[in-house]
Amino acid sequence: MDSILKIIRERRSARVPFDRERPVPAEHLRAILDAARWTPTAHNMQNFEIVVVDDRKLLDAIANIRSQASEVFIRENYEQLSFSDEELRRRKVGLHGQMFPPSWRMPSLTAPFDEAHPHSILGEAARASAALLVVLYDPRRRAPASEGDVLGMMSLGCLLENMWLAASSLGIGFQVQSAMSGPDVEAEVKKLLGIPDPLRIGFACRIGYPLVEPEYLRVRRDLEDFVHRNQYGSKTG
Ligand SMILES: Cc1cc2nc3c(=O)[nH]c(=O)nc-3n(C[C@H](O)[C@H](O)[C@H](O)COP(=O)(O)O)c2cc1C
Known part of the structure; x- marks a missing residue:
């Protein structure tokens, strides 16, 4: 082992x-x-x-x-995101925005539930x-x-x-x-x-x-x- x-x-x-x-x-x-x-x-x-x-x-x-991801989730999730490898390496905490669907990478929930871009990843x-x-x-x-x-x-x-x-x-x-x-x-x-x-x-x-x-x-x-x-x-x- x-x-x-x-x-x-x-x-x-x-x-x-x-x-x-x-x-x-x-x-x-x-x-x-x-x-x-x-x-x-x-x-x-x-x-x-x-x-x-x-x-x-x-x-x-x-x-x-x-x-559907809540507005609170979208907002607080955004605070943890970096948008390039360079930014993520510099910050050393959080996640790369790429791993989320585009509708999750905004500072707020801007649109109602959209079947084409669902907010769910479950x-x-x-x-x-x-x-x-x-x-x-x-x-x-x-x-x-x-x-x-x-x-x-x-x-x-x-x-x-x-x-x-x-x-x-x-x-x-x-x-x-x-x-x-x-x-x-x-x-x-x-x-x-x-x-x-x-x-x-x-x-x-x-x-x-x-x-x-x-x-x-x-x-x-x-x-x-x-x-x-x-x-x-x-x-x-
Ligand atoms: C309490 C807790 C909740 C988490 N929730 C999720 C989640 O819902 N989805 C997900 O993909 N990862 C989730 N994670 C994983 C973390 O995002 C992950 O551990 C962190 O980004 C570090 O990445 P690593 O696990 O690859 O080392 C969670 C981790 C913990 C400890």
Whole structure:
């Protein structure tokens, strides 16, 4: 097995279609779910349920849900975008605008929903997946005294990372789909999957074998950009 640091470095978002006809072998799916099982969670609450969706009819039904990015999303997404490799390298944070449809690359939502340029990316991505892992949580069960259940949400983040690293180490493509918990999508997905109230969808991950190599510029800040030694503002040198 590769060293954990190598797996961390090589983990990436696979924003590409996956082979619909190539399922993830049962033992690999089990390994990803076992990585989920051993997630560290606040108070060991294990505050998650996972619905594995690999039924083609259900994947297609989810793909057919019409979802539109909100005005807030379009505006705040825009703030994270760069419009050239050079700009993204300089900023070292955020994403390249190219990975979004043109209607998402504007500072505001300028047009109503347009079938030719839908604001949704859920559709085809969900369809082009071997499976979806839909992660649920119960908002009534917060981590003790954790305001806004920040600790519970962090625990879901740990779950995400555990599954992602496990999938990467097995050569399985992985993409987070936050849109699955969006206001217009969540209710429909819950209905399709028989998820009872008050459970909420935290996020979903699509997994499978990429049909093409994910190719886009990925940037990170340098250590000295965010590490402070003893006093805030004192750099590691
Ligand atoms: C909580 C969370 C939510 C995310 N939501 C999405 C998403 O909805 N769609 C997507 O393509 N990537 C999503 N990502 C992936 C990030 O955009 C990605 O990790 C980041 O751009 C760094 O790129 P990398 O994963 O290739 O290293 C999410 C990541 C996290 C941790």
